[in-house]
Amino acid sequence: MQIEKIKMERRKFIRNITIGSSVVVLPLNLPAKSVAGKPKKKVSFGIITDVHADVMHDGDYRLRNFLNATKNKELDFIIQLGDFCQPKEANKSFFSLFNNHPGNKYHVIGNHDFDSDNGPATLDVVKNFYGLNNTYYSFDSSNFHFIILDGNEKGPDDKQGYPRYIGEKQRQWLKDDLQKTKLQVVVFVHQPLGDDEAGLINRSQIREIFEDANKQAGSKKVVACINGHTHIDQNQEINGIHYIQINSSSYRWLGSNYVMTGRYSEKLDNCYPVMRYTAPYKDALYAFVEITDNKIIIKGKLSEFVGPHPKDMGYKGSDLEYTKPDISDKKLEF
Numbered sequence: 001m002q003i004e005k006i007k008m009e010r011r012k013f014i015r016n017i018t019i020g021s022s023v024v025v026l027p028l029n030l031p032a033k034s035v036a037g038k039p040k041k042k043v044s045f046g047i048i049t050d051v052h053a054d055v056m057h058d059g060d061y062r063l064r065n066f067l068n069a070t071k072n073k074e075l076d077f078i079i080q081l082g083d084f085c086q087p088k089e090a091n092k093s094f095f096s097l098f099n100n101h102p103g104n105k106y107h108v109i110g111n112h113d114f115d116s117d118n119g120p121a122t123l124d125v126v127k128n129f130y131g132l133n134n135t136y137y138s139f140d141s142s143n144f145h146f147i148i149l150d151g152n153e154k155g156p157d158d159k160q161g162y163p164r165y166i167g168e169k170q171r172q173w174l175k176d177d178l179q180k181t182k183l184q185v186v187v188f189v190h191q192p193l194g195d196d197e198a199g200l201i202n203r204s205q206i207r208e209i210f211e212d213a214n215k216q217a218g219s220k221k222v223v224a225c226i227n228g229h230t231h232i233d234q235n236q237e238i239n240g241i242h243y244i245q246i247n248s249s250s251y252r253w254l255g256s257n258y259v260m261t262g263r264y265s266e267k268l269d270n271c272y273p274v275m276r277y278t279a280p281y282k283d284a285l286y287a288f289v290e291i292t293d294n295k296i297i298i299k300g301k302l303s304e305f306v307g308p309h310p311k312d313m314g315y316k317g318s319d320l321e322y323t324k325p326d327i328s329d330k331k332l333e334f
């Protein structure tokens, strides 16, 4: 766990990319509207990510908060984007909170979901715990096609840290799955696929697969890719596809240069020793997303840091601009 988090500190500047005149402009299929002018297609879902139940003392509270907020909404499904909890008996009750949700629910596997007290858990252990036949899969909901990718595969040059790669077999499955569907596609994955060095090693290769599918379809088929992992609030558009980073429900990772105790009781600081390397968010963060014929509307949540803002602790990460205790509202067109 520590190695990855220290590695995350090396993340370099993340720049916003918008489509310019110099990049490929894909032909748009104008959305069909109903007679009443309402969108023909609409899918709604709730999203939470990076709860890190093994780091935080209040993971249960944060997850309950999200699940309570789903109750007065008409959602097609809920999804968590990884770094949820370690696959162990002690986390069964936390896991069941999510899985007892009465509607459709989906899991994306994060790198920390392989953590255990005895070295990395096997893929079978993770699959059994999360009740998955496979860690990459797809489903249709309300006239959209959703693809879940597993970014935790070992790459050819992986020597240290957590694996963050999508191998040949999964890439072929992705191409086939994109080919098979006639619907517009939204992708979920734990690690960023946009322009972020904390993302998958072969993120540009995966982006090319999306862009090829769009070219082949002659329309904007893949419209967005949504990730967790980075604990920042940021989005960018690359060659007509939105890459949306959903902030952690729980905290911003700061690392061993920014240790702070005393924000919680001494007992909690001792029971959850990794918490001192984080800047926790006061409230649970999560978002509700609505996608229509041509818009992605994200309703997020704003909070505050428990204790000082990282910049007041001297934190100088290149992603400081996106370091905030918020998931901001967004309205993105495609």
Ligand SMILES: [Fe+2]
Pocket (backbone or CB within 6 Å): 083, 110, 111, 112, 190, 228, 229, 230
């Ligand atoms: Fe992660």
